Amino acid sequence: MIRIAIPNKGRLHEPTLAVFKDAGLPVYGGGNESRQLIAKTSDPDITFIFARAADIPLYVEEGTADLGITGLDLVVERGADIECLTDLKYGSSRLVLAVPESSPVAAVEDLKGKRIATEFPEITKRFFKEKNVDVEVVQVSGACEMTPHIGVADAIVDITSSGTTMMINKLRPVSQVFESKVYLIANKESLKQKDKLSDVKTAIESVLLAKTKRYIMMNVPASHLKDVEKIIPGLNGPTIMEVEASEPTFAVHAVVEADQIFVLIRKLKIVGARDILVLPIERLIP
Ligand SMILES: Nc1ncnc2c1ncn2[C@@H]1O[C@H](COP(=O)(O)OP(=O)(O)OP(=O)(O)O)[C@@H](O)[C@H]1O
Numbered sequence: 001m002i003r004i005a006i007p008n009k010g011r012l013h014e015p016t017l018a019v020f021k022d023a024g025l026p027v028y029g030g031g032n033e034s035r036q037l038i039a040k041t042s043d044p045d046i047t048f049i050f051a052r053a054a055d056i057p058l059y060v061e062e063g064t065a066d067l068g069i070t071g072l073d074l075v076v077e078r079g080a081d082i083e084c085l086t087d088l089k090y091g092s093s094r095l096v097l098a099v100p101e102s103s104p105v106a107a108v109e110d111l112k113g114k115r116i117a118t119e120f121p122e123i124t125k126r127f128f129k130e131k132n133v134d135v136e137v138v139q140v141s142g143a144c145e146m147t148p149h150i151g152v153a154d155a156i157v158d159i160t161s162s163g164t165t166m167m168i169n170k171l172r173p174v175s176q177v178f179e180s181k182v183y184l185i186a187n188k189e190s191l192k193q194k195d196k197l198s199d200v201k202t203a204i205e206s207v208l209l210a211k212t213k214r215y216i217m218m219n220v221p222a223s224h225l226k227d228v229e230k231i232i233p234g235l236n237g238p239t240i241m242e243v244e245a246s247e248p249t250f251a252v253h254a255v256v257e258a259d260q261i262f263v264l265i266r267k268l269k270i271v272g273a274r275d276i277l278v279l280p281i282e283r284l285i286p
């Protein structure tokens, strides 16, 4: 039996459900609305556990869960000894040291002896220790941005992604403290013992890889085939099939980089490709 801990709410909840659905392991029920905290999937050997993103590093470290999905910031804050397997490419964020716009503070050193409010006391203490700057760190559980404006702290260390919340709350970044990504994480012992863990990892990675590729199909007059082949190498070269048509024609299929489709189509049309179709790929298992 494999147990996978996933966020029961918050901003990682929905994208995590989507990744497992696309990977062919849909989460049956559970999460926010149902209050159900354990859920099944299409594989009877796999169970999902719903937990707070901040607790997932601990559950995975202790082996309550074999796998988990959570942010690296939360892993480091807990000091959890786990293995980071795959960057899931959503939920990236930064921890930033910020002060009110009107503050005279210009550099980290200017905060010597001051108070810093944060949801991440361990990462914050380590940051200031490395800089050799003595500060007092106070832990808050949210709405950190208002603390310097009500006299609770002189500065904050808080998560930012778009930067909107800092701007609205008239805060000025002084330094980046930590860069975070969301990872599939594993218990180190489970990783050694359970083969199915790598099946789950492969399924998730196949979804992530597929998002970066497109399947392209076209018809090419025989006289232009060589030119088209030069333009689209595909994964292992394009697949070429003869088509029943009045003039000698081939159907060419290939997997190509999604971010090159725009340029590619222009080149293909110039060398005589017709009836071009571009399709998304659900999963790509190399
Ligand atoms: N803009 C953001 N704000 C907060 N967390 C973010 C953001 N972008 C990505 N994350 C990541 O999401 C994780 C936090 O998820 P979590 O579910 O604990 O918090 P939340 O979505 O802020 O929910 P809550 O309402 O409990 O604060 C962290 O790993 C964090 O790095």
Ligand SMILES: O=P(O)(O)OC[C@H]1O[C@H](OP(=O)(O)OP(=O)(O)O)[C@H](O)[C@@H]1O
Pocket: 141, 142, 143, 144, 145, 158, 159, 160, 161, 162, 163, 164, 165, 166
């Ligand atoms: O840079 P932005 O895109 O504006 O995002 C950053 C904001 O989002 C998070 O708050 P959240 O919604 O989690 O509320 P909380 O502070 O109560 O946890 C974070 O703590 C910031 O306040």
Ligand SMILES: [Mg+2]
Pocket: 142
């Ligand atoms: Mg939050």
